[in-house]
Amino acid sequence: MLAGGSGTRLGAERNKVYLPLRGRPVLAWSLATFAGMPEVGAVVLVVREPDRPLAEQVLAEHTAGGVEVVVGGRTRQESELAGLRRLAARIDAGAVDAVLVHDAARPLATRELASSVLAAARAEGGAVPGLWRDDLAAAAPDGAGLVGPSPDRLVAVQTPQAFRAAPLLAAYEEAAACGFVGTDTASCMERFAPDVPIRWVPGDERNIKITYAHDLLVAEHAAPIGTV
Numbered sequence: 001m002l003a004g005g006s007g008t009r010l011g012a013e014r015n016k017v018y019l020p021l022r023g024r025p026v027l028a029w030s031l032a033t034f035a036g037m038p039e040v041g042a043v044v045l046v047v048r049e050p051d052r053p054l055a056e057q058v059l060a061e062h063t064a065g066g067v068e069v070v071v072g073g074r075t076r077q078e079s080e081l082a083g084l085r086r087l088a089a090r091i092d093a094g095a096v097d098a099v100l101v102h103d104a105a106r107p108l109a110t111r112e113l114a115s116s117v118l119a120a121a122r123a124e125g126g127a128v129p130g131l132w133r134d135d136l137a138a139a140a141p142d143g144a145g146l147v148g149p150s151p152d153r154l155v156a157v158q159t160p161q162a163f164r165a166a167p168l169l170a171a172y173e174e175a176a177a178c179g180f181v182g183t184d185t186a187s188c189m190e191r192f193a194p195d196v197p198i199r200w201v202p203g204d205e206r207n208i209k210i211t212y213a214h215d216l217l218v219a220e221h222a223a224p225i226g227t228v
């Protein structure tokens with residue numbers, strides 16, 4: 001789980017994932033989704049070094065433990081690699097077969113969505129949730145490489161995204177060697193593991209990313225968080 005953002009766009013004095021949402025930090029909601037899933041073993045939380053005390057506090061107050069904290073890098077790409085390297089020995093040993101990558105700033109993701117993404121990735125290699133958006137029709141075709149229904153519309157991609165673990169780790173190591181910086185996990189896999197199919201899974205309108213201040217207001221009043 002990626003919690004390495006700075007909160008700049010939201011205008012808060014701290015990373016948005018530590019701001020309160022319905023009485024607990026955004027991060028606590030995001031972690032709760034995955035902590036309770038029987039299909040999920042290890043949970044690795046990637047944070048900025050200065051945020052480590054805040055992250056440890058959230059874990060102590062809002063989880064039953066077992067979350068592994070790793071310090072990320074300057075970019076999303078580096079932070080994902082840091083998280084994957086934490087799992088590398090377990091991936092190499094075959095103890096971790098697939099990895100879900102999630103933005104901690106998406107606290108309304110449901111277990112149902114995560115389960116369907118994970119199942120699709122295990123079956124096919126990779127999976128990404130997305131919403132077809134008519135209003136993005138003039139934008140760059142980011143969703144063009146996804147396998148699935150292909151109406152003449154583009155996809156607004158969400159997380160969690162999931163991939164089989166070994167090709168994912170290999171792709172991120174190769175990307176690091178090339179200095180590649182992607183916008184999400186799928187963009188790295190499309191570039192460095194083009195043979196891995198990426199299955200489109202229907203996303204969830206409620207699964208918003210907290211980016212701007214008004215997103216927190218929307219999340220406060222969204223449908224009930226379905227995980228706890």
Ligand SMILES: C[C@](O)(CO)[C@H](O)COP(=O)(O)O
Pocket residue numbers: 005076103156157158159183184185209
């Ligand atoms: C991956 C993502 O959630 C897809 O919508 C989004 O691109 C993440 O953006 P961030 O700026 O890295 O938080």
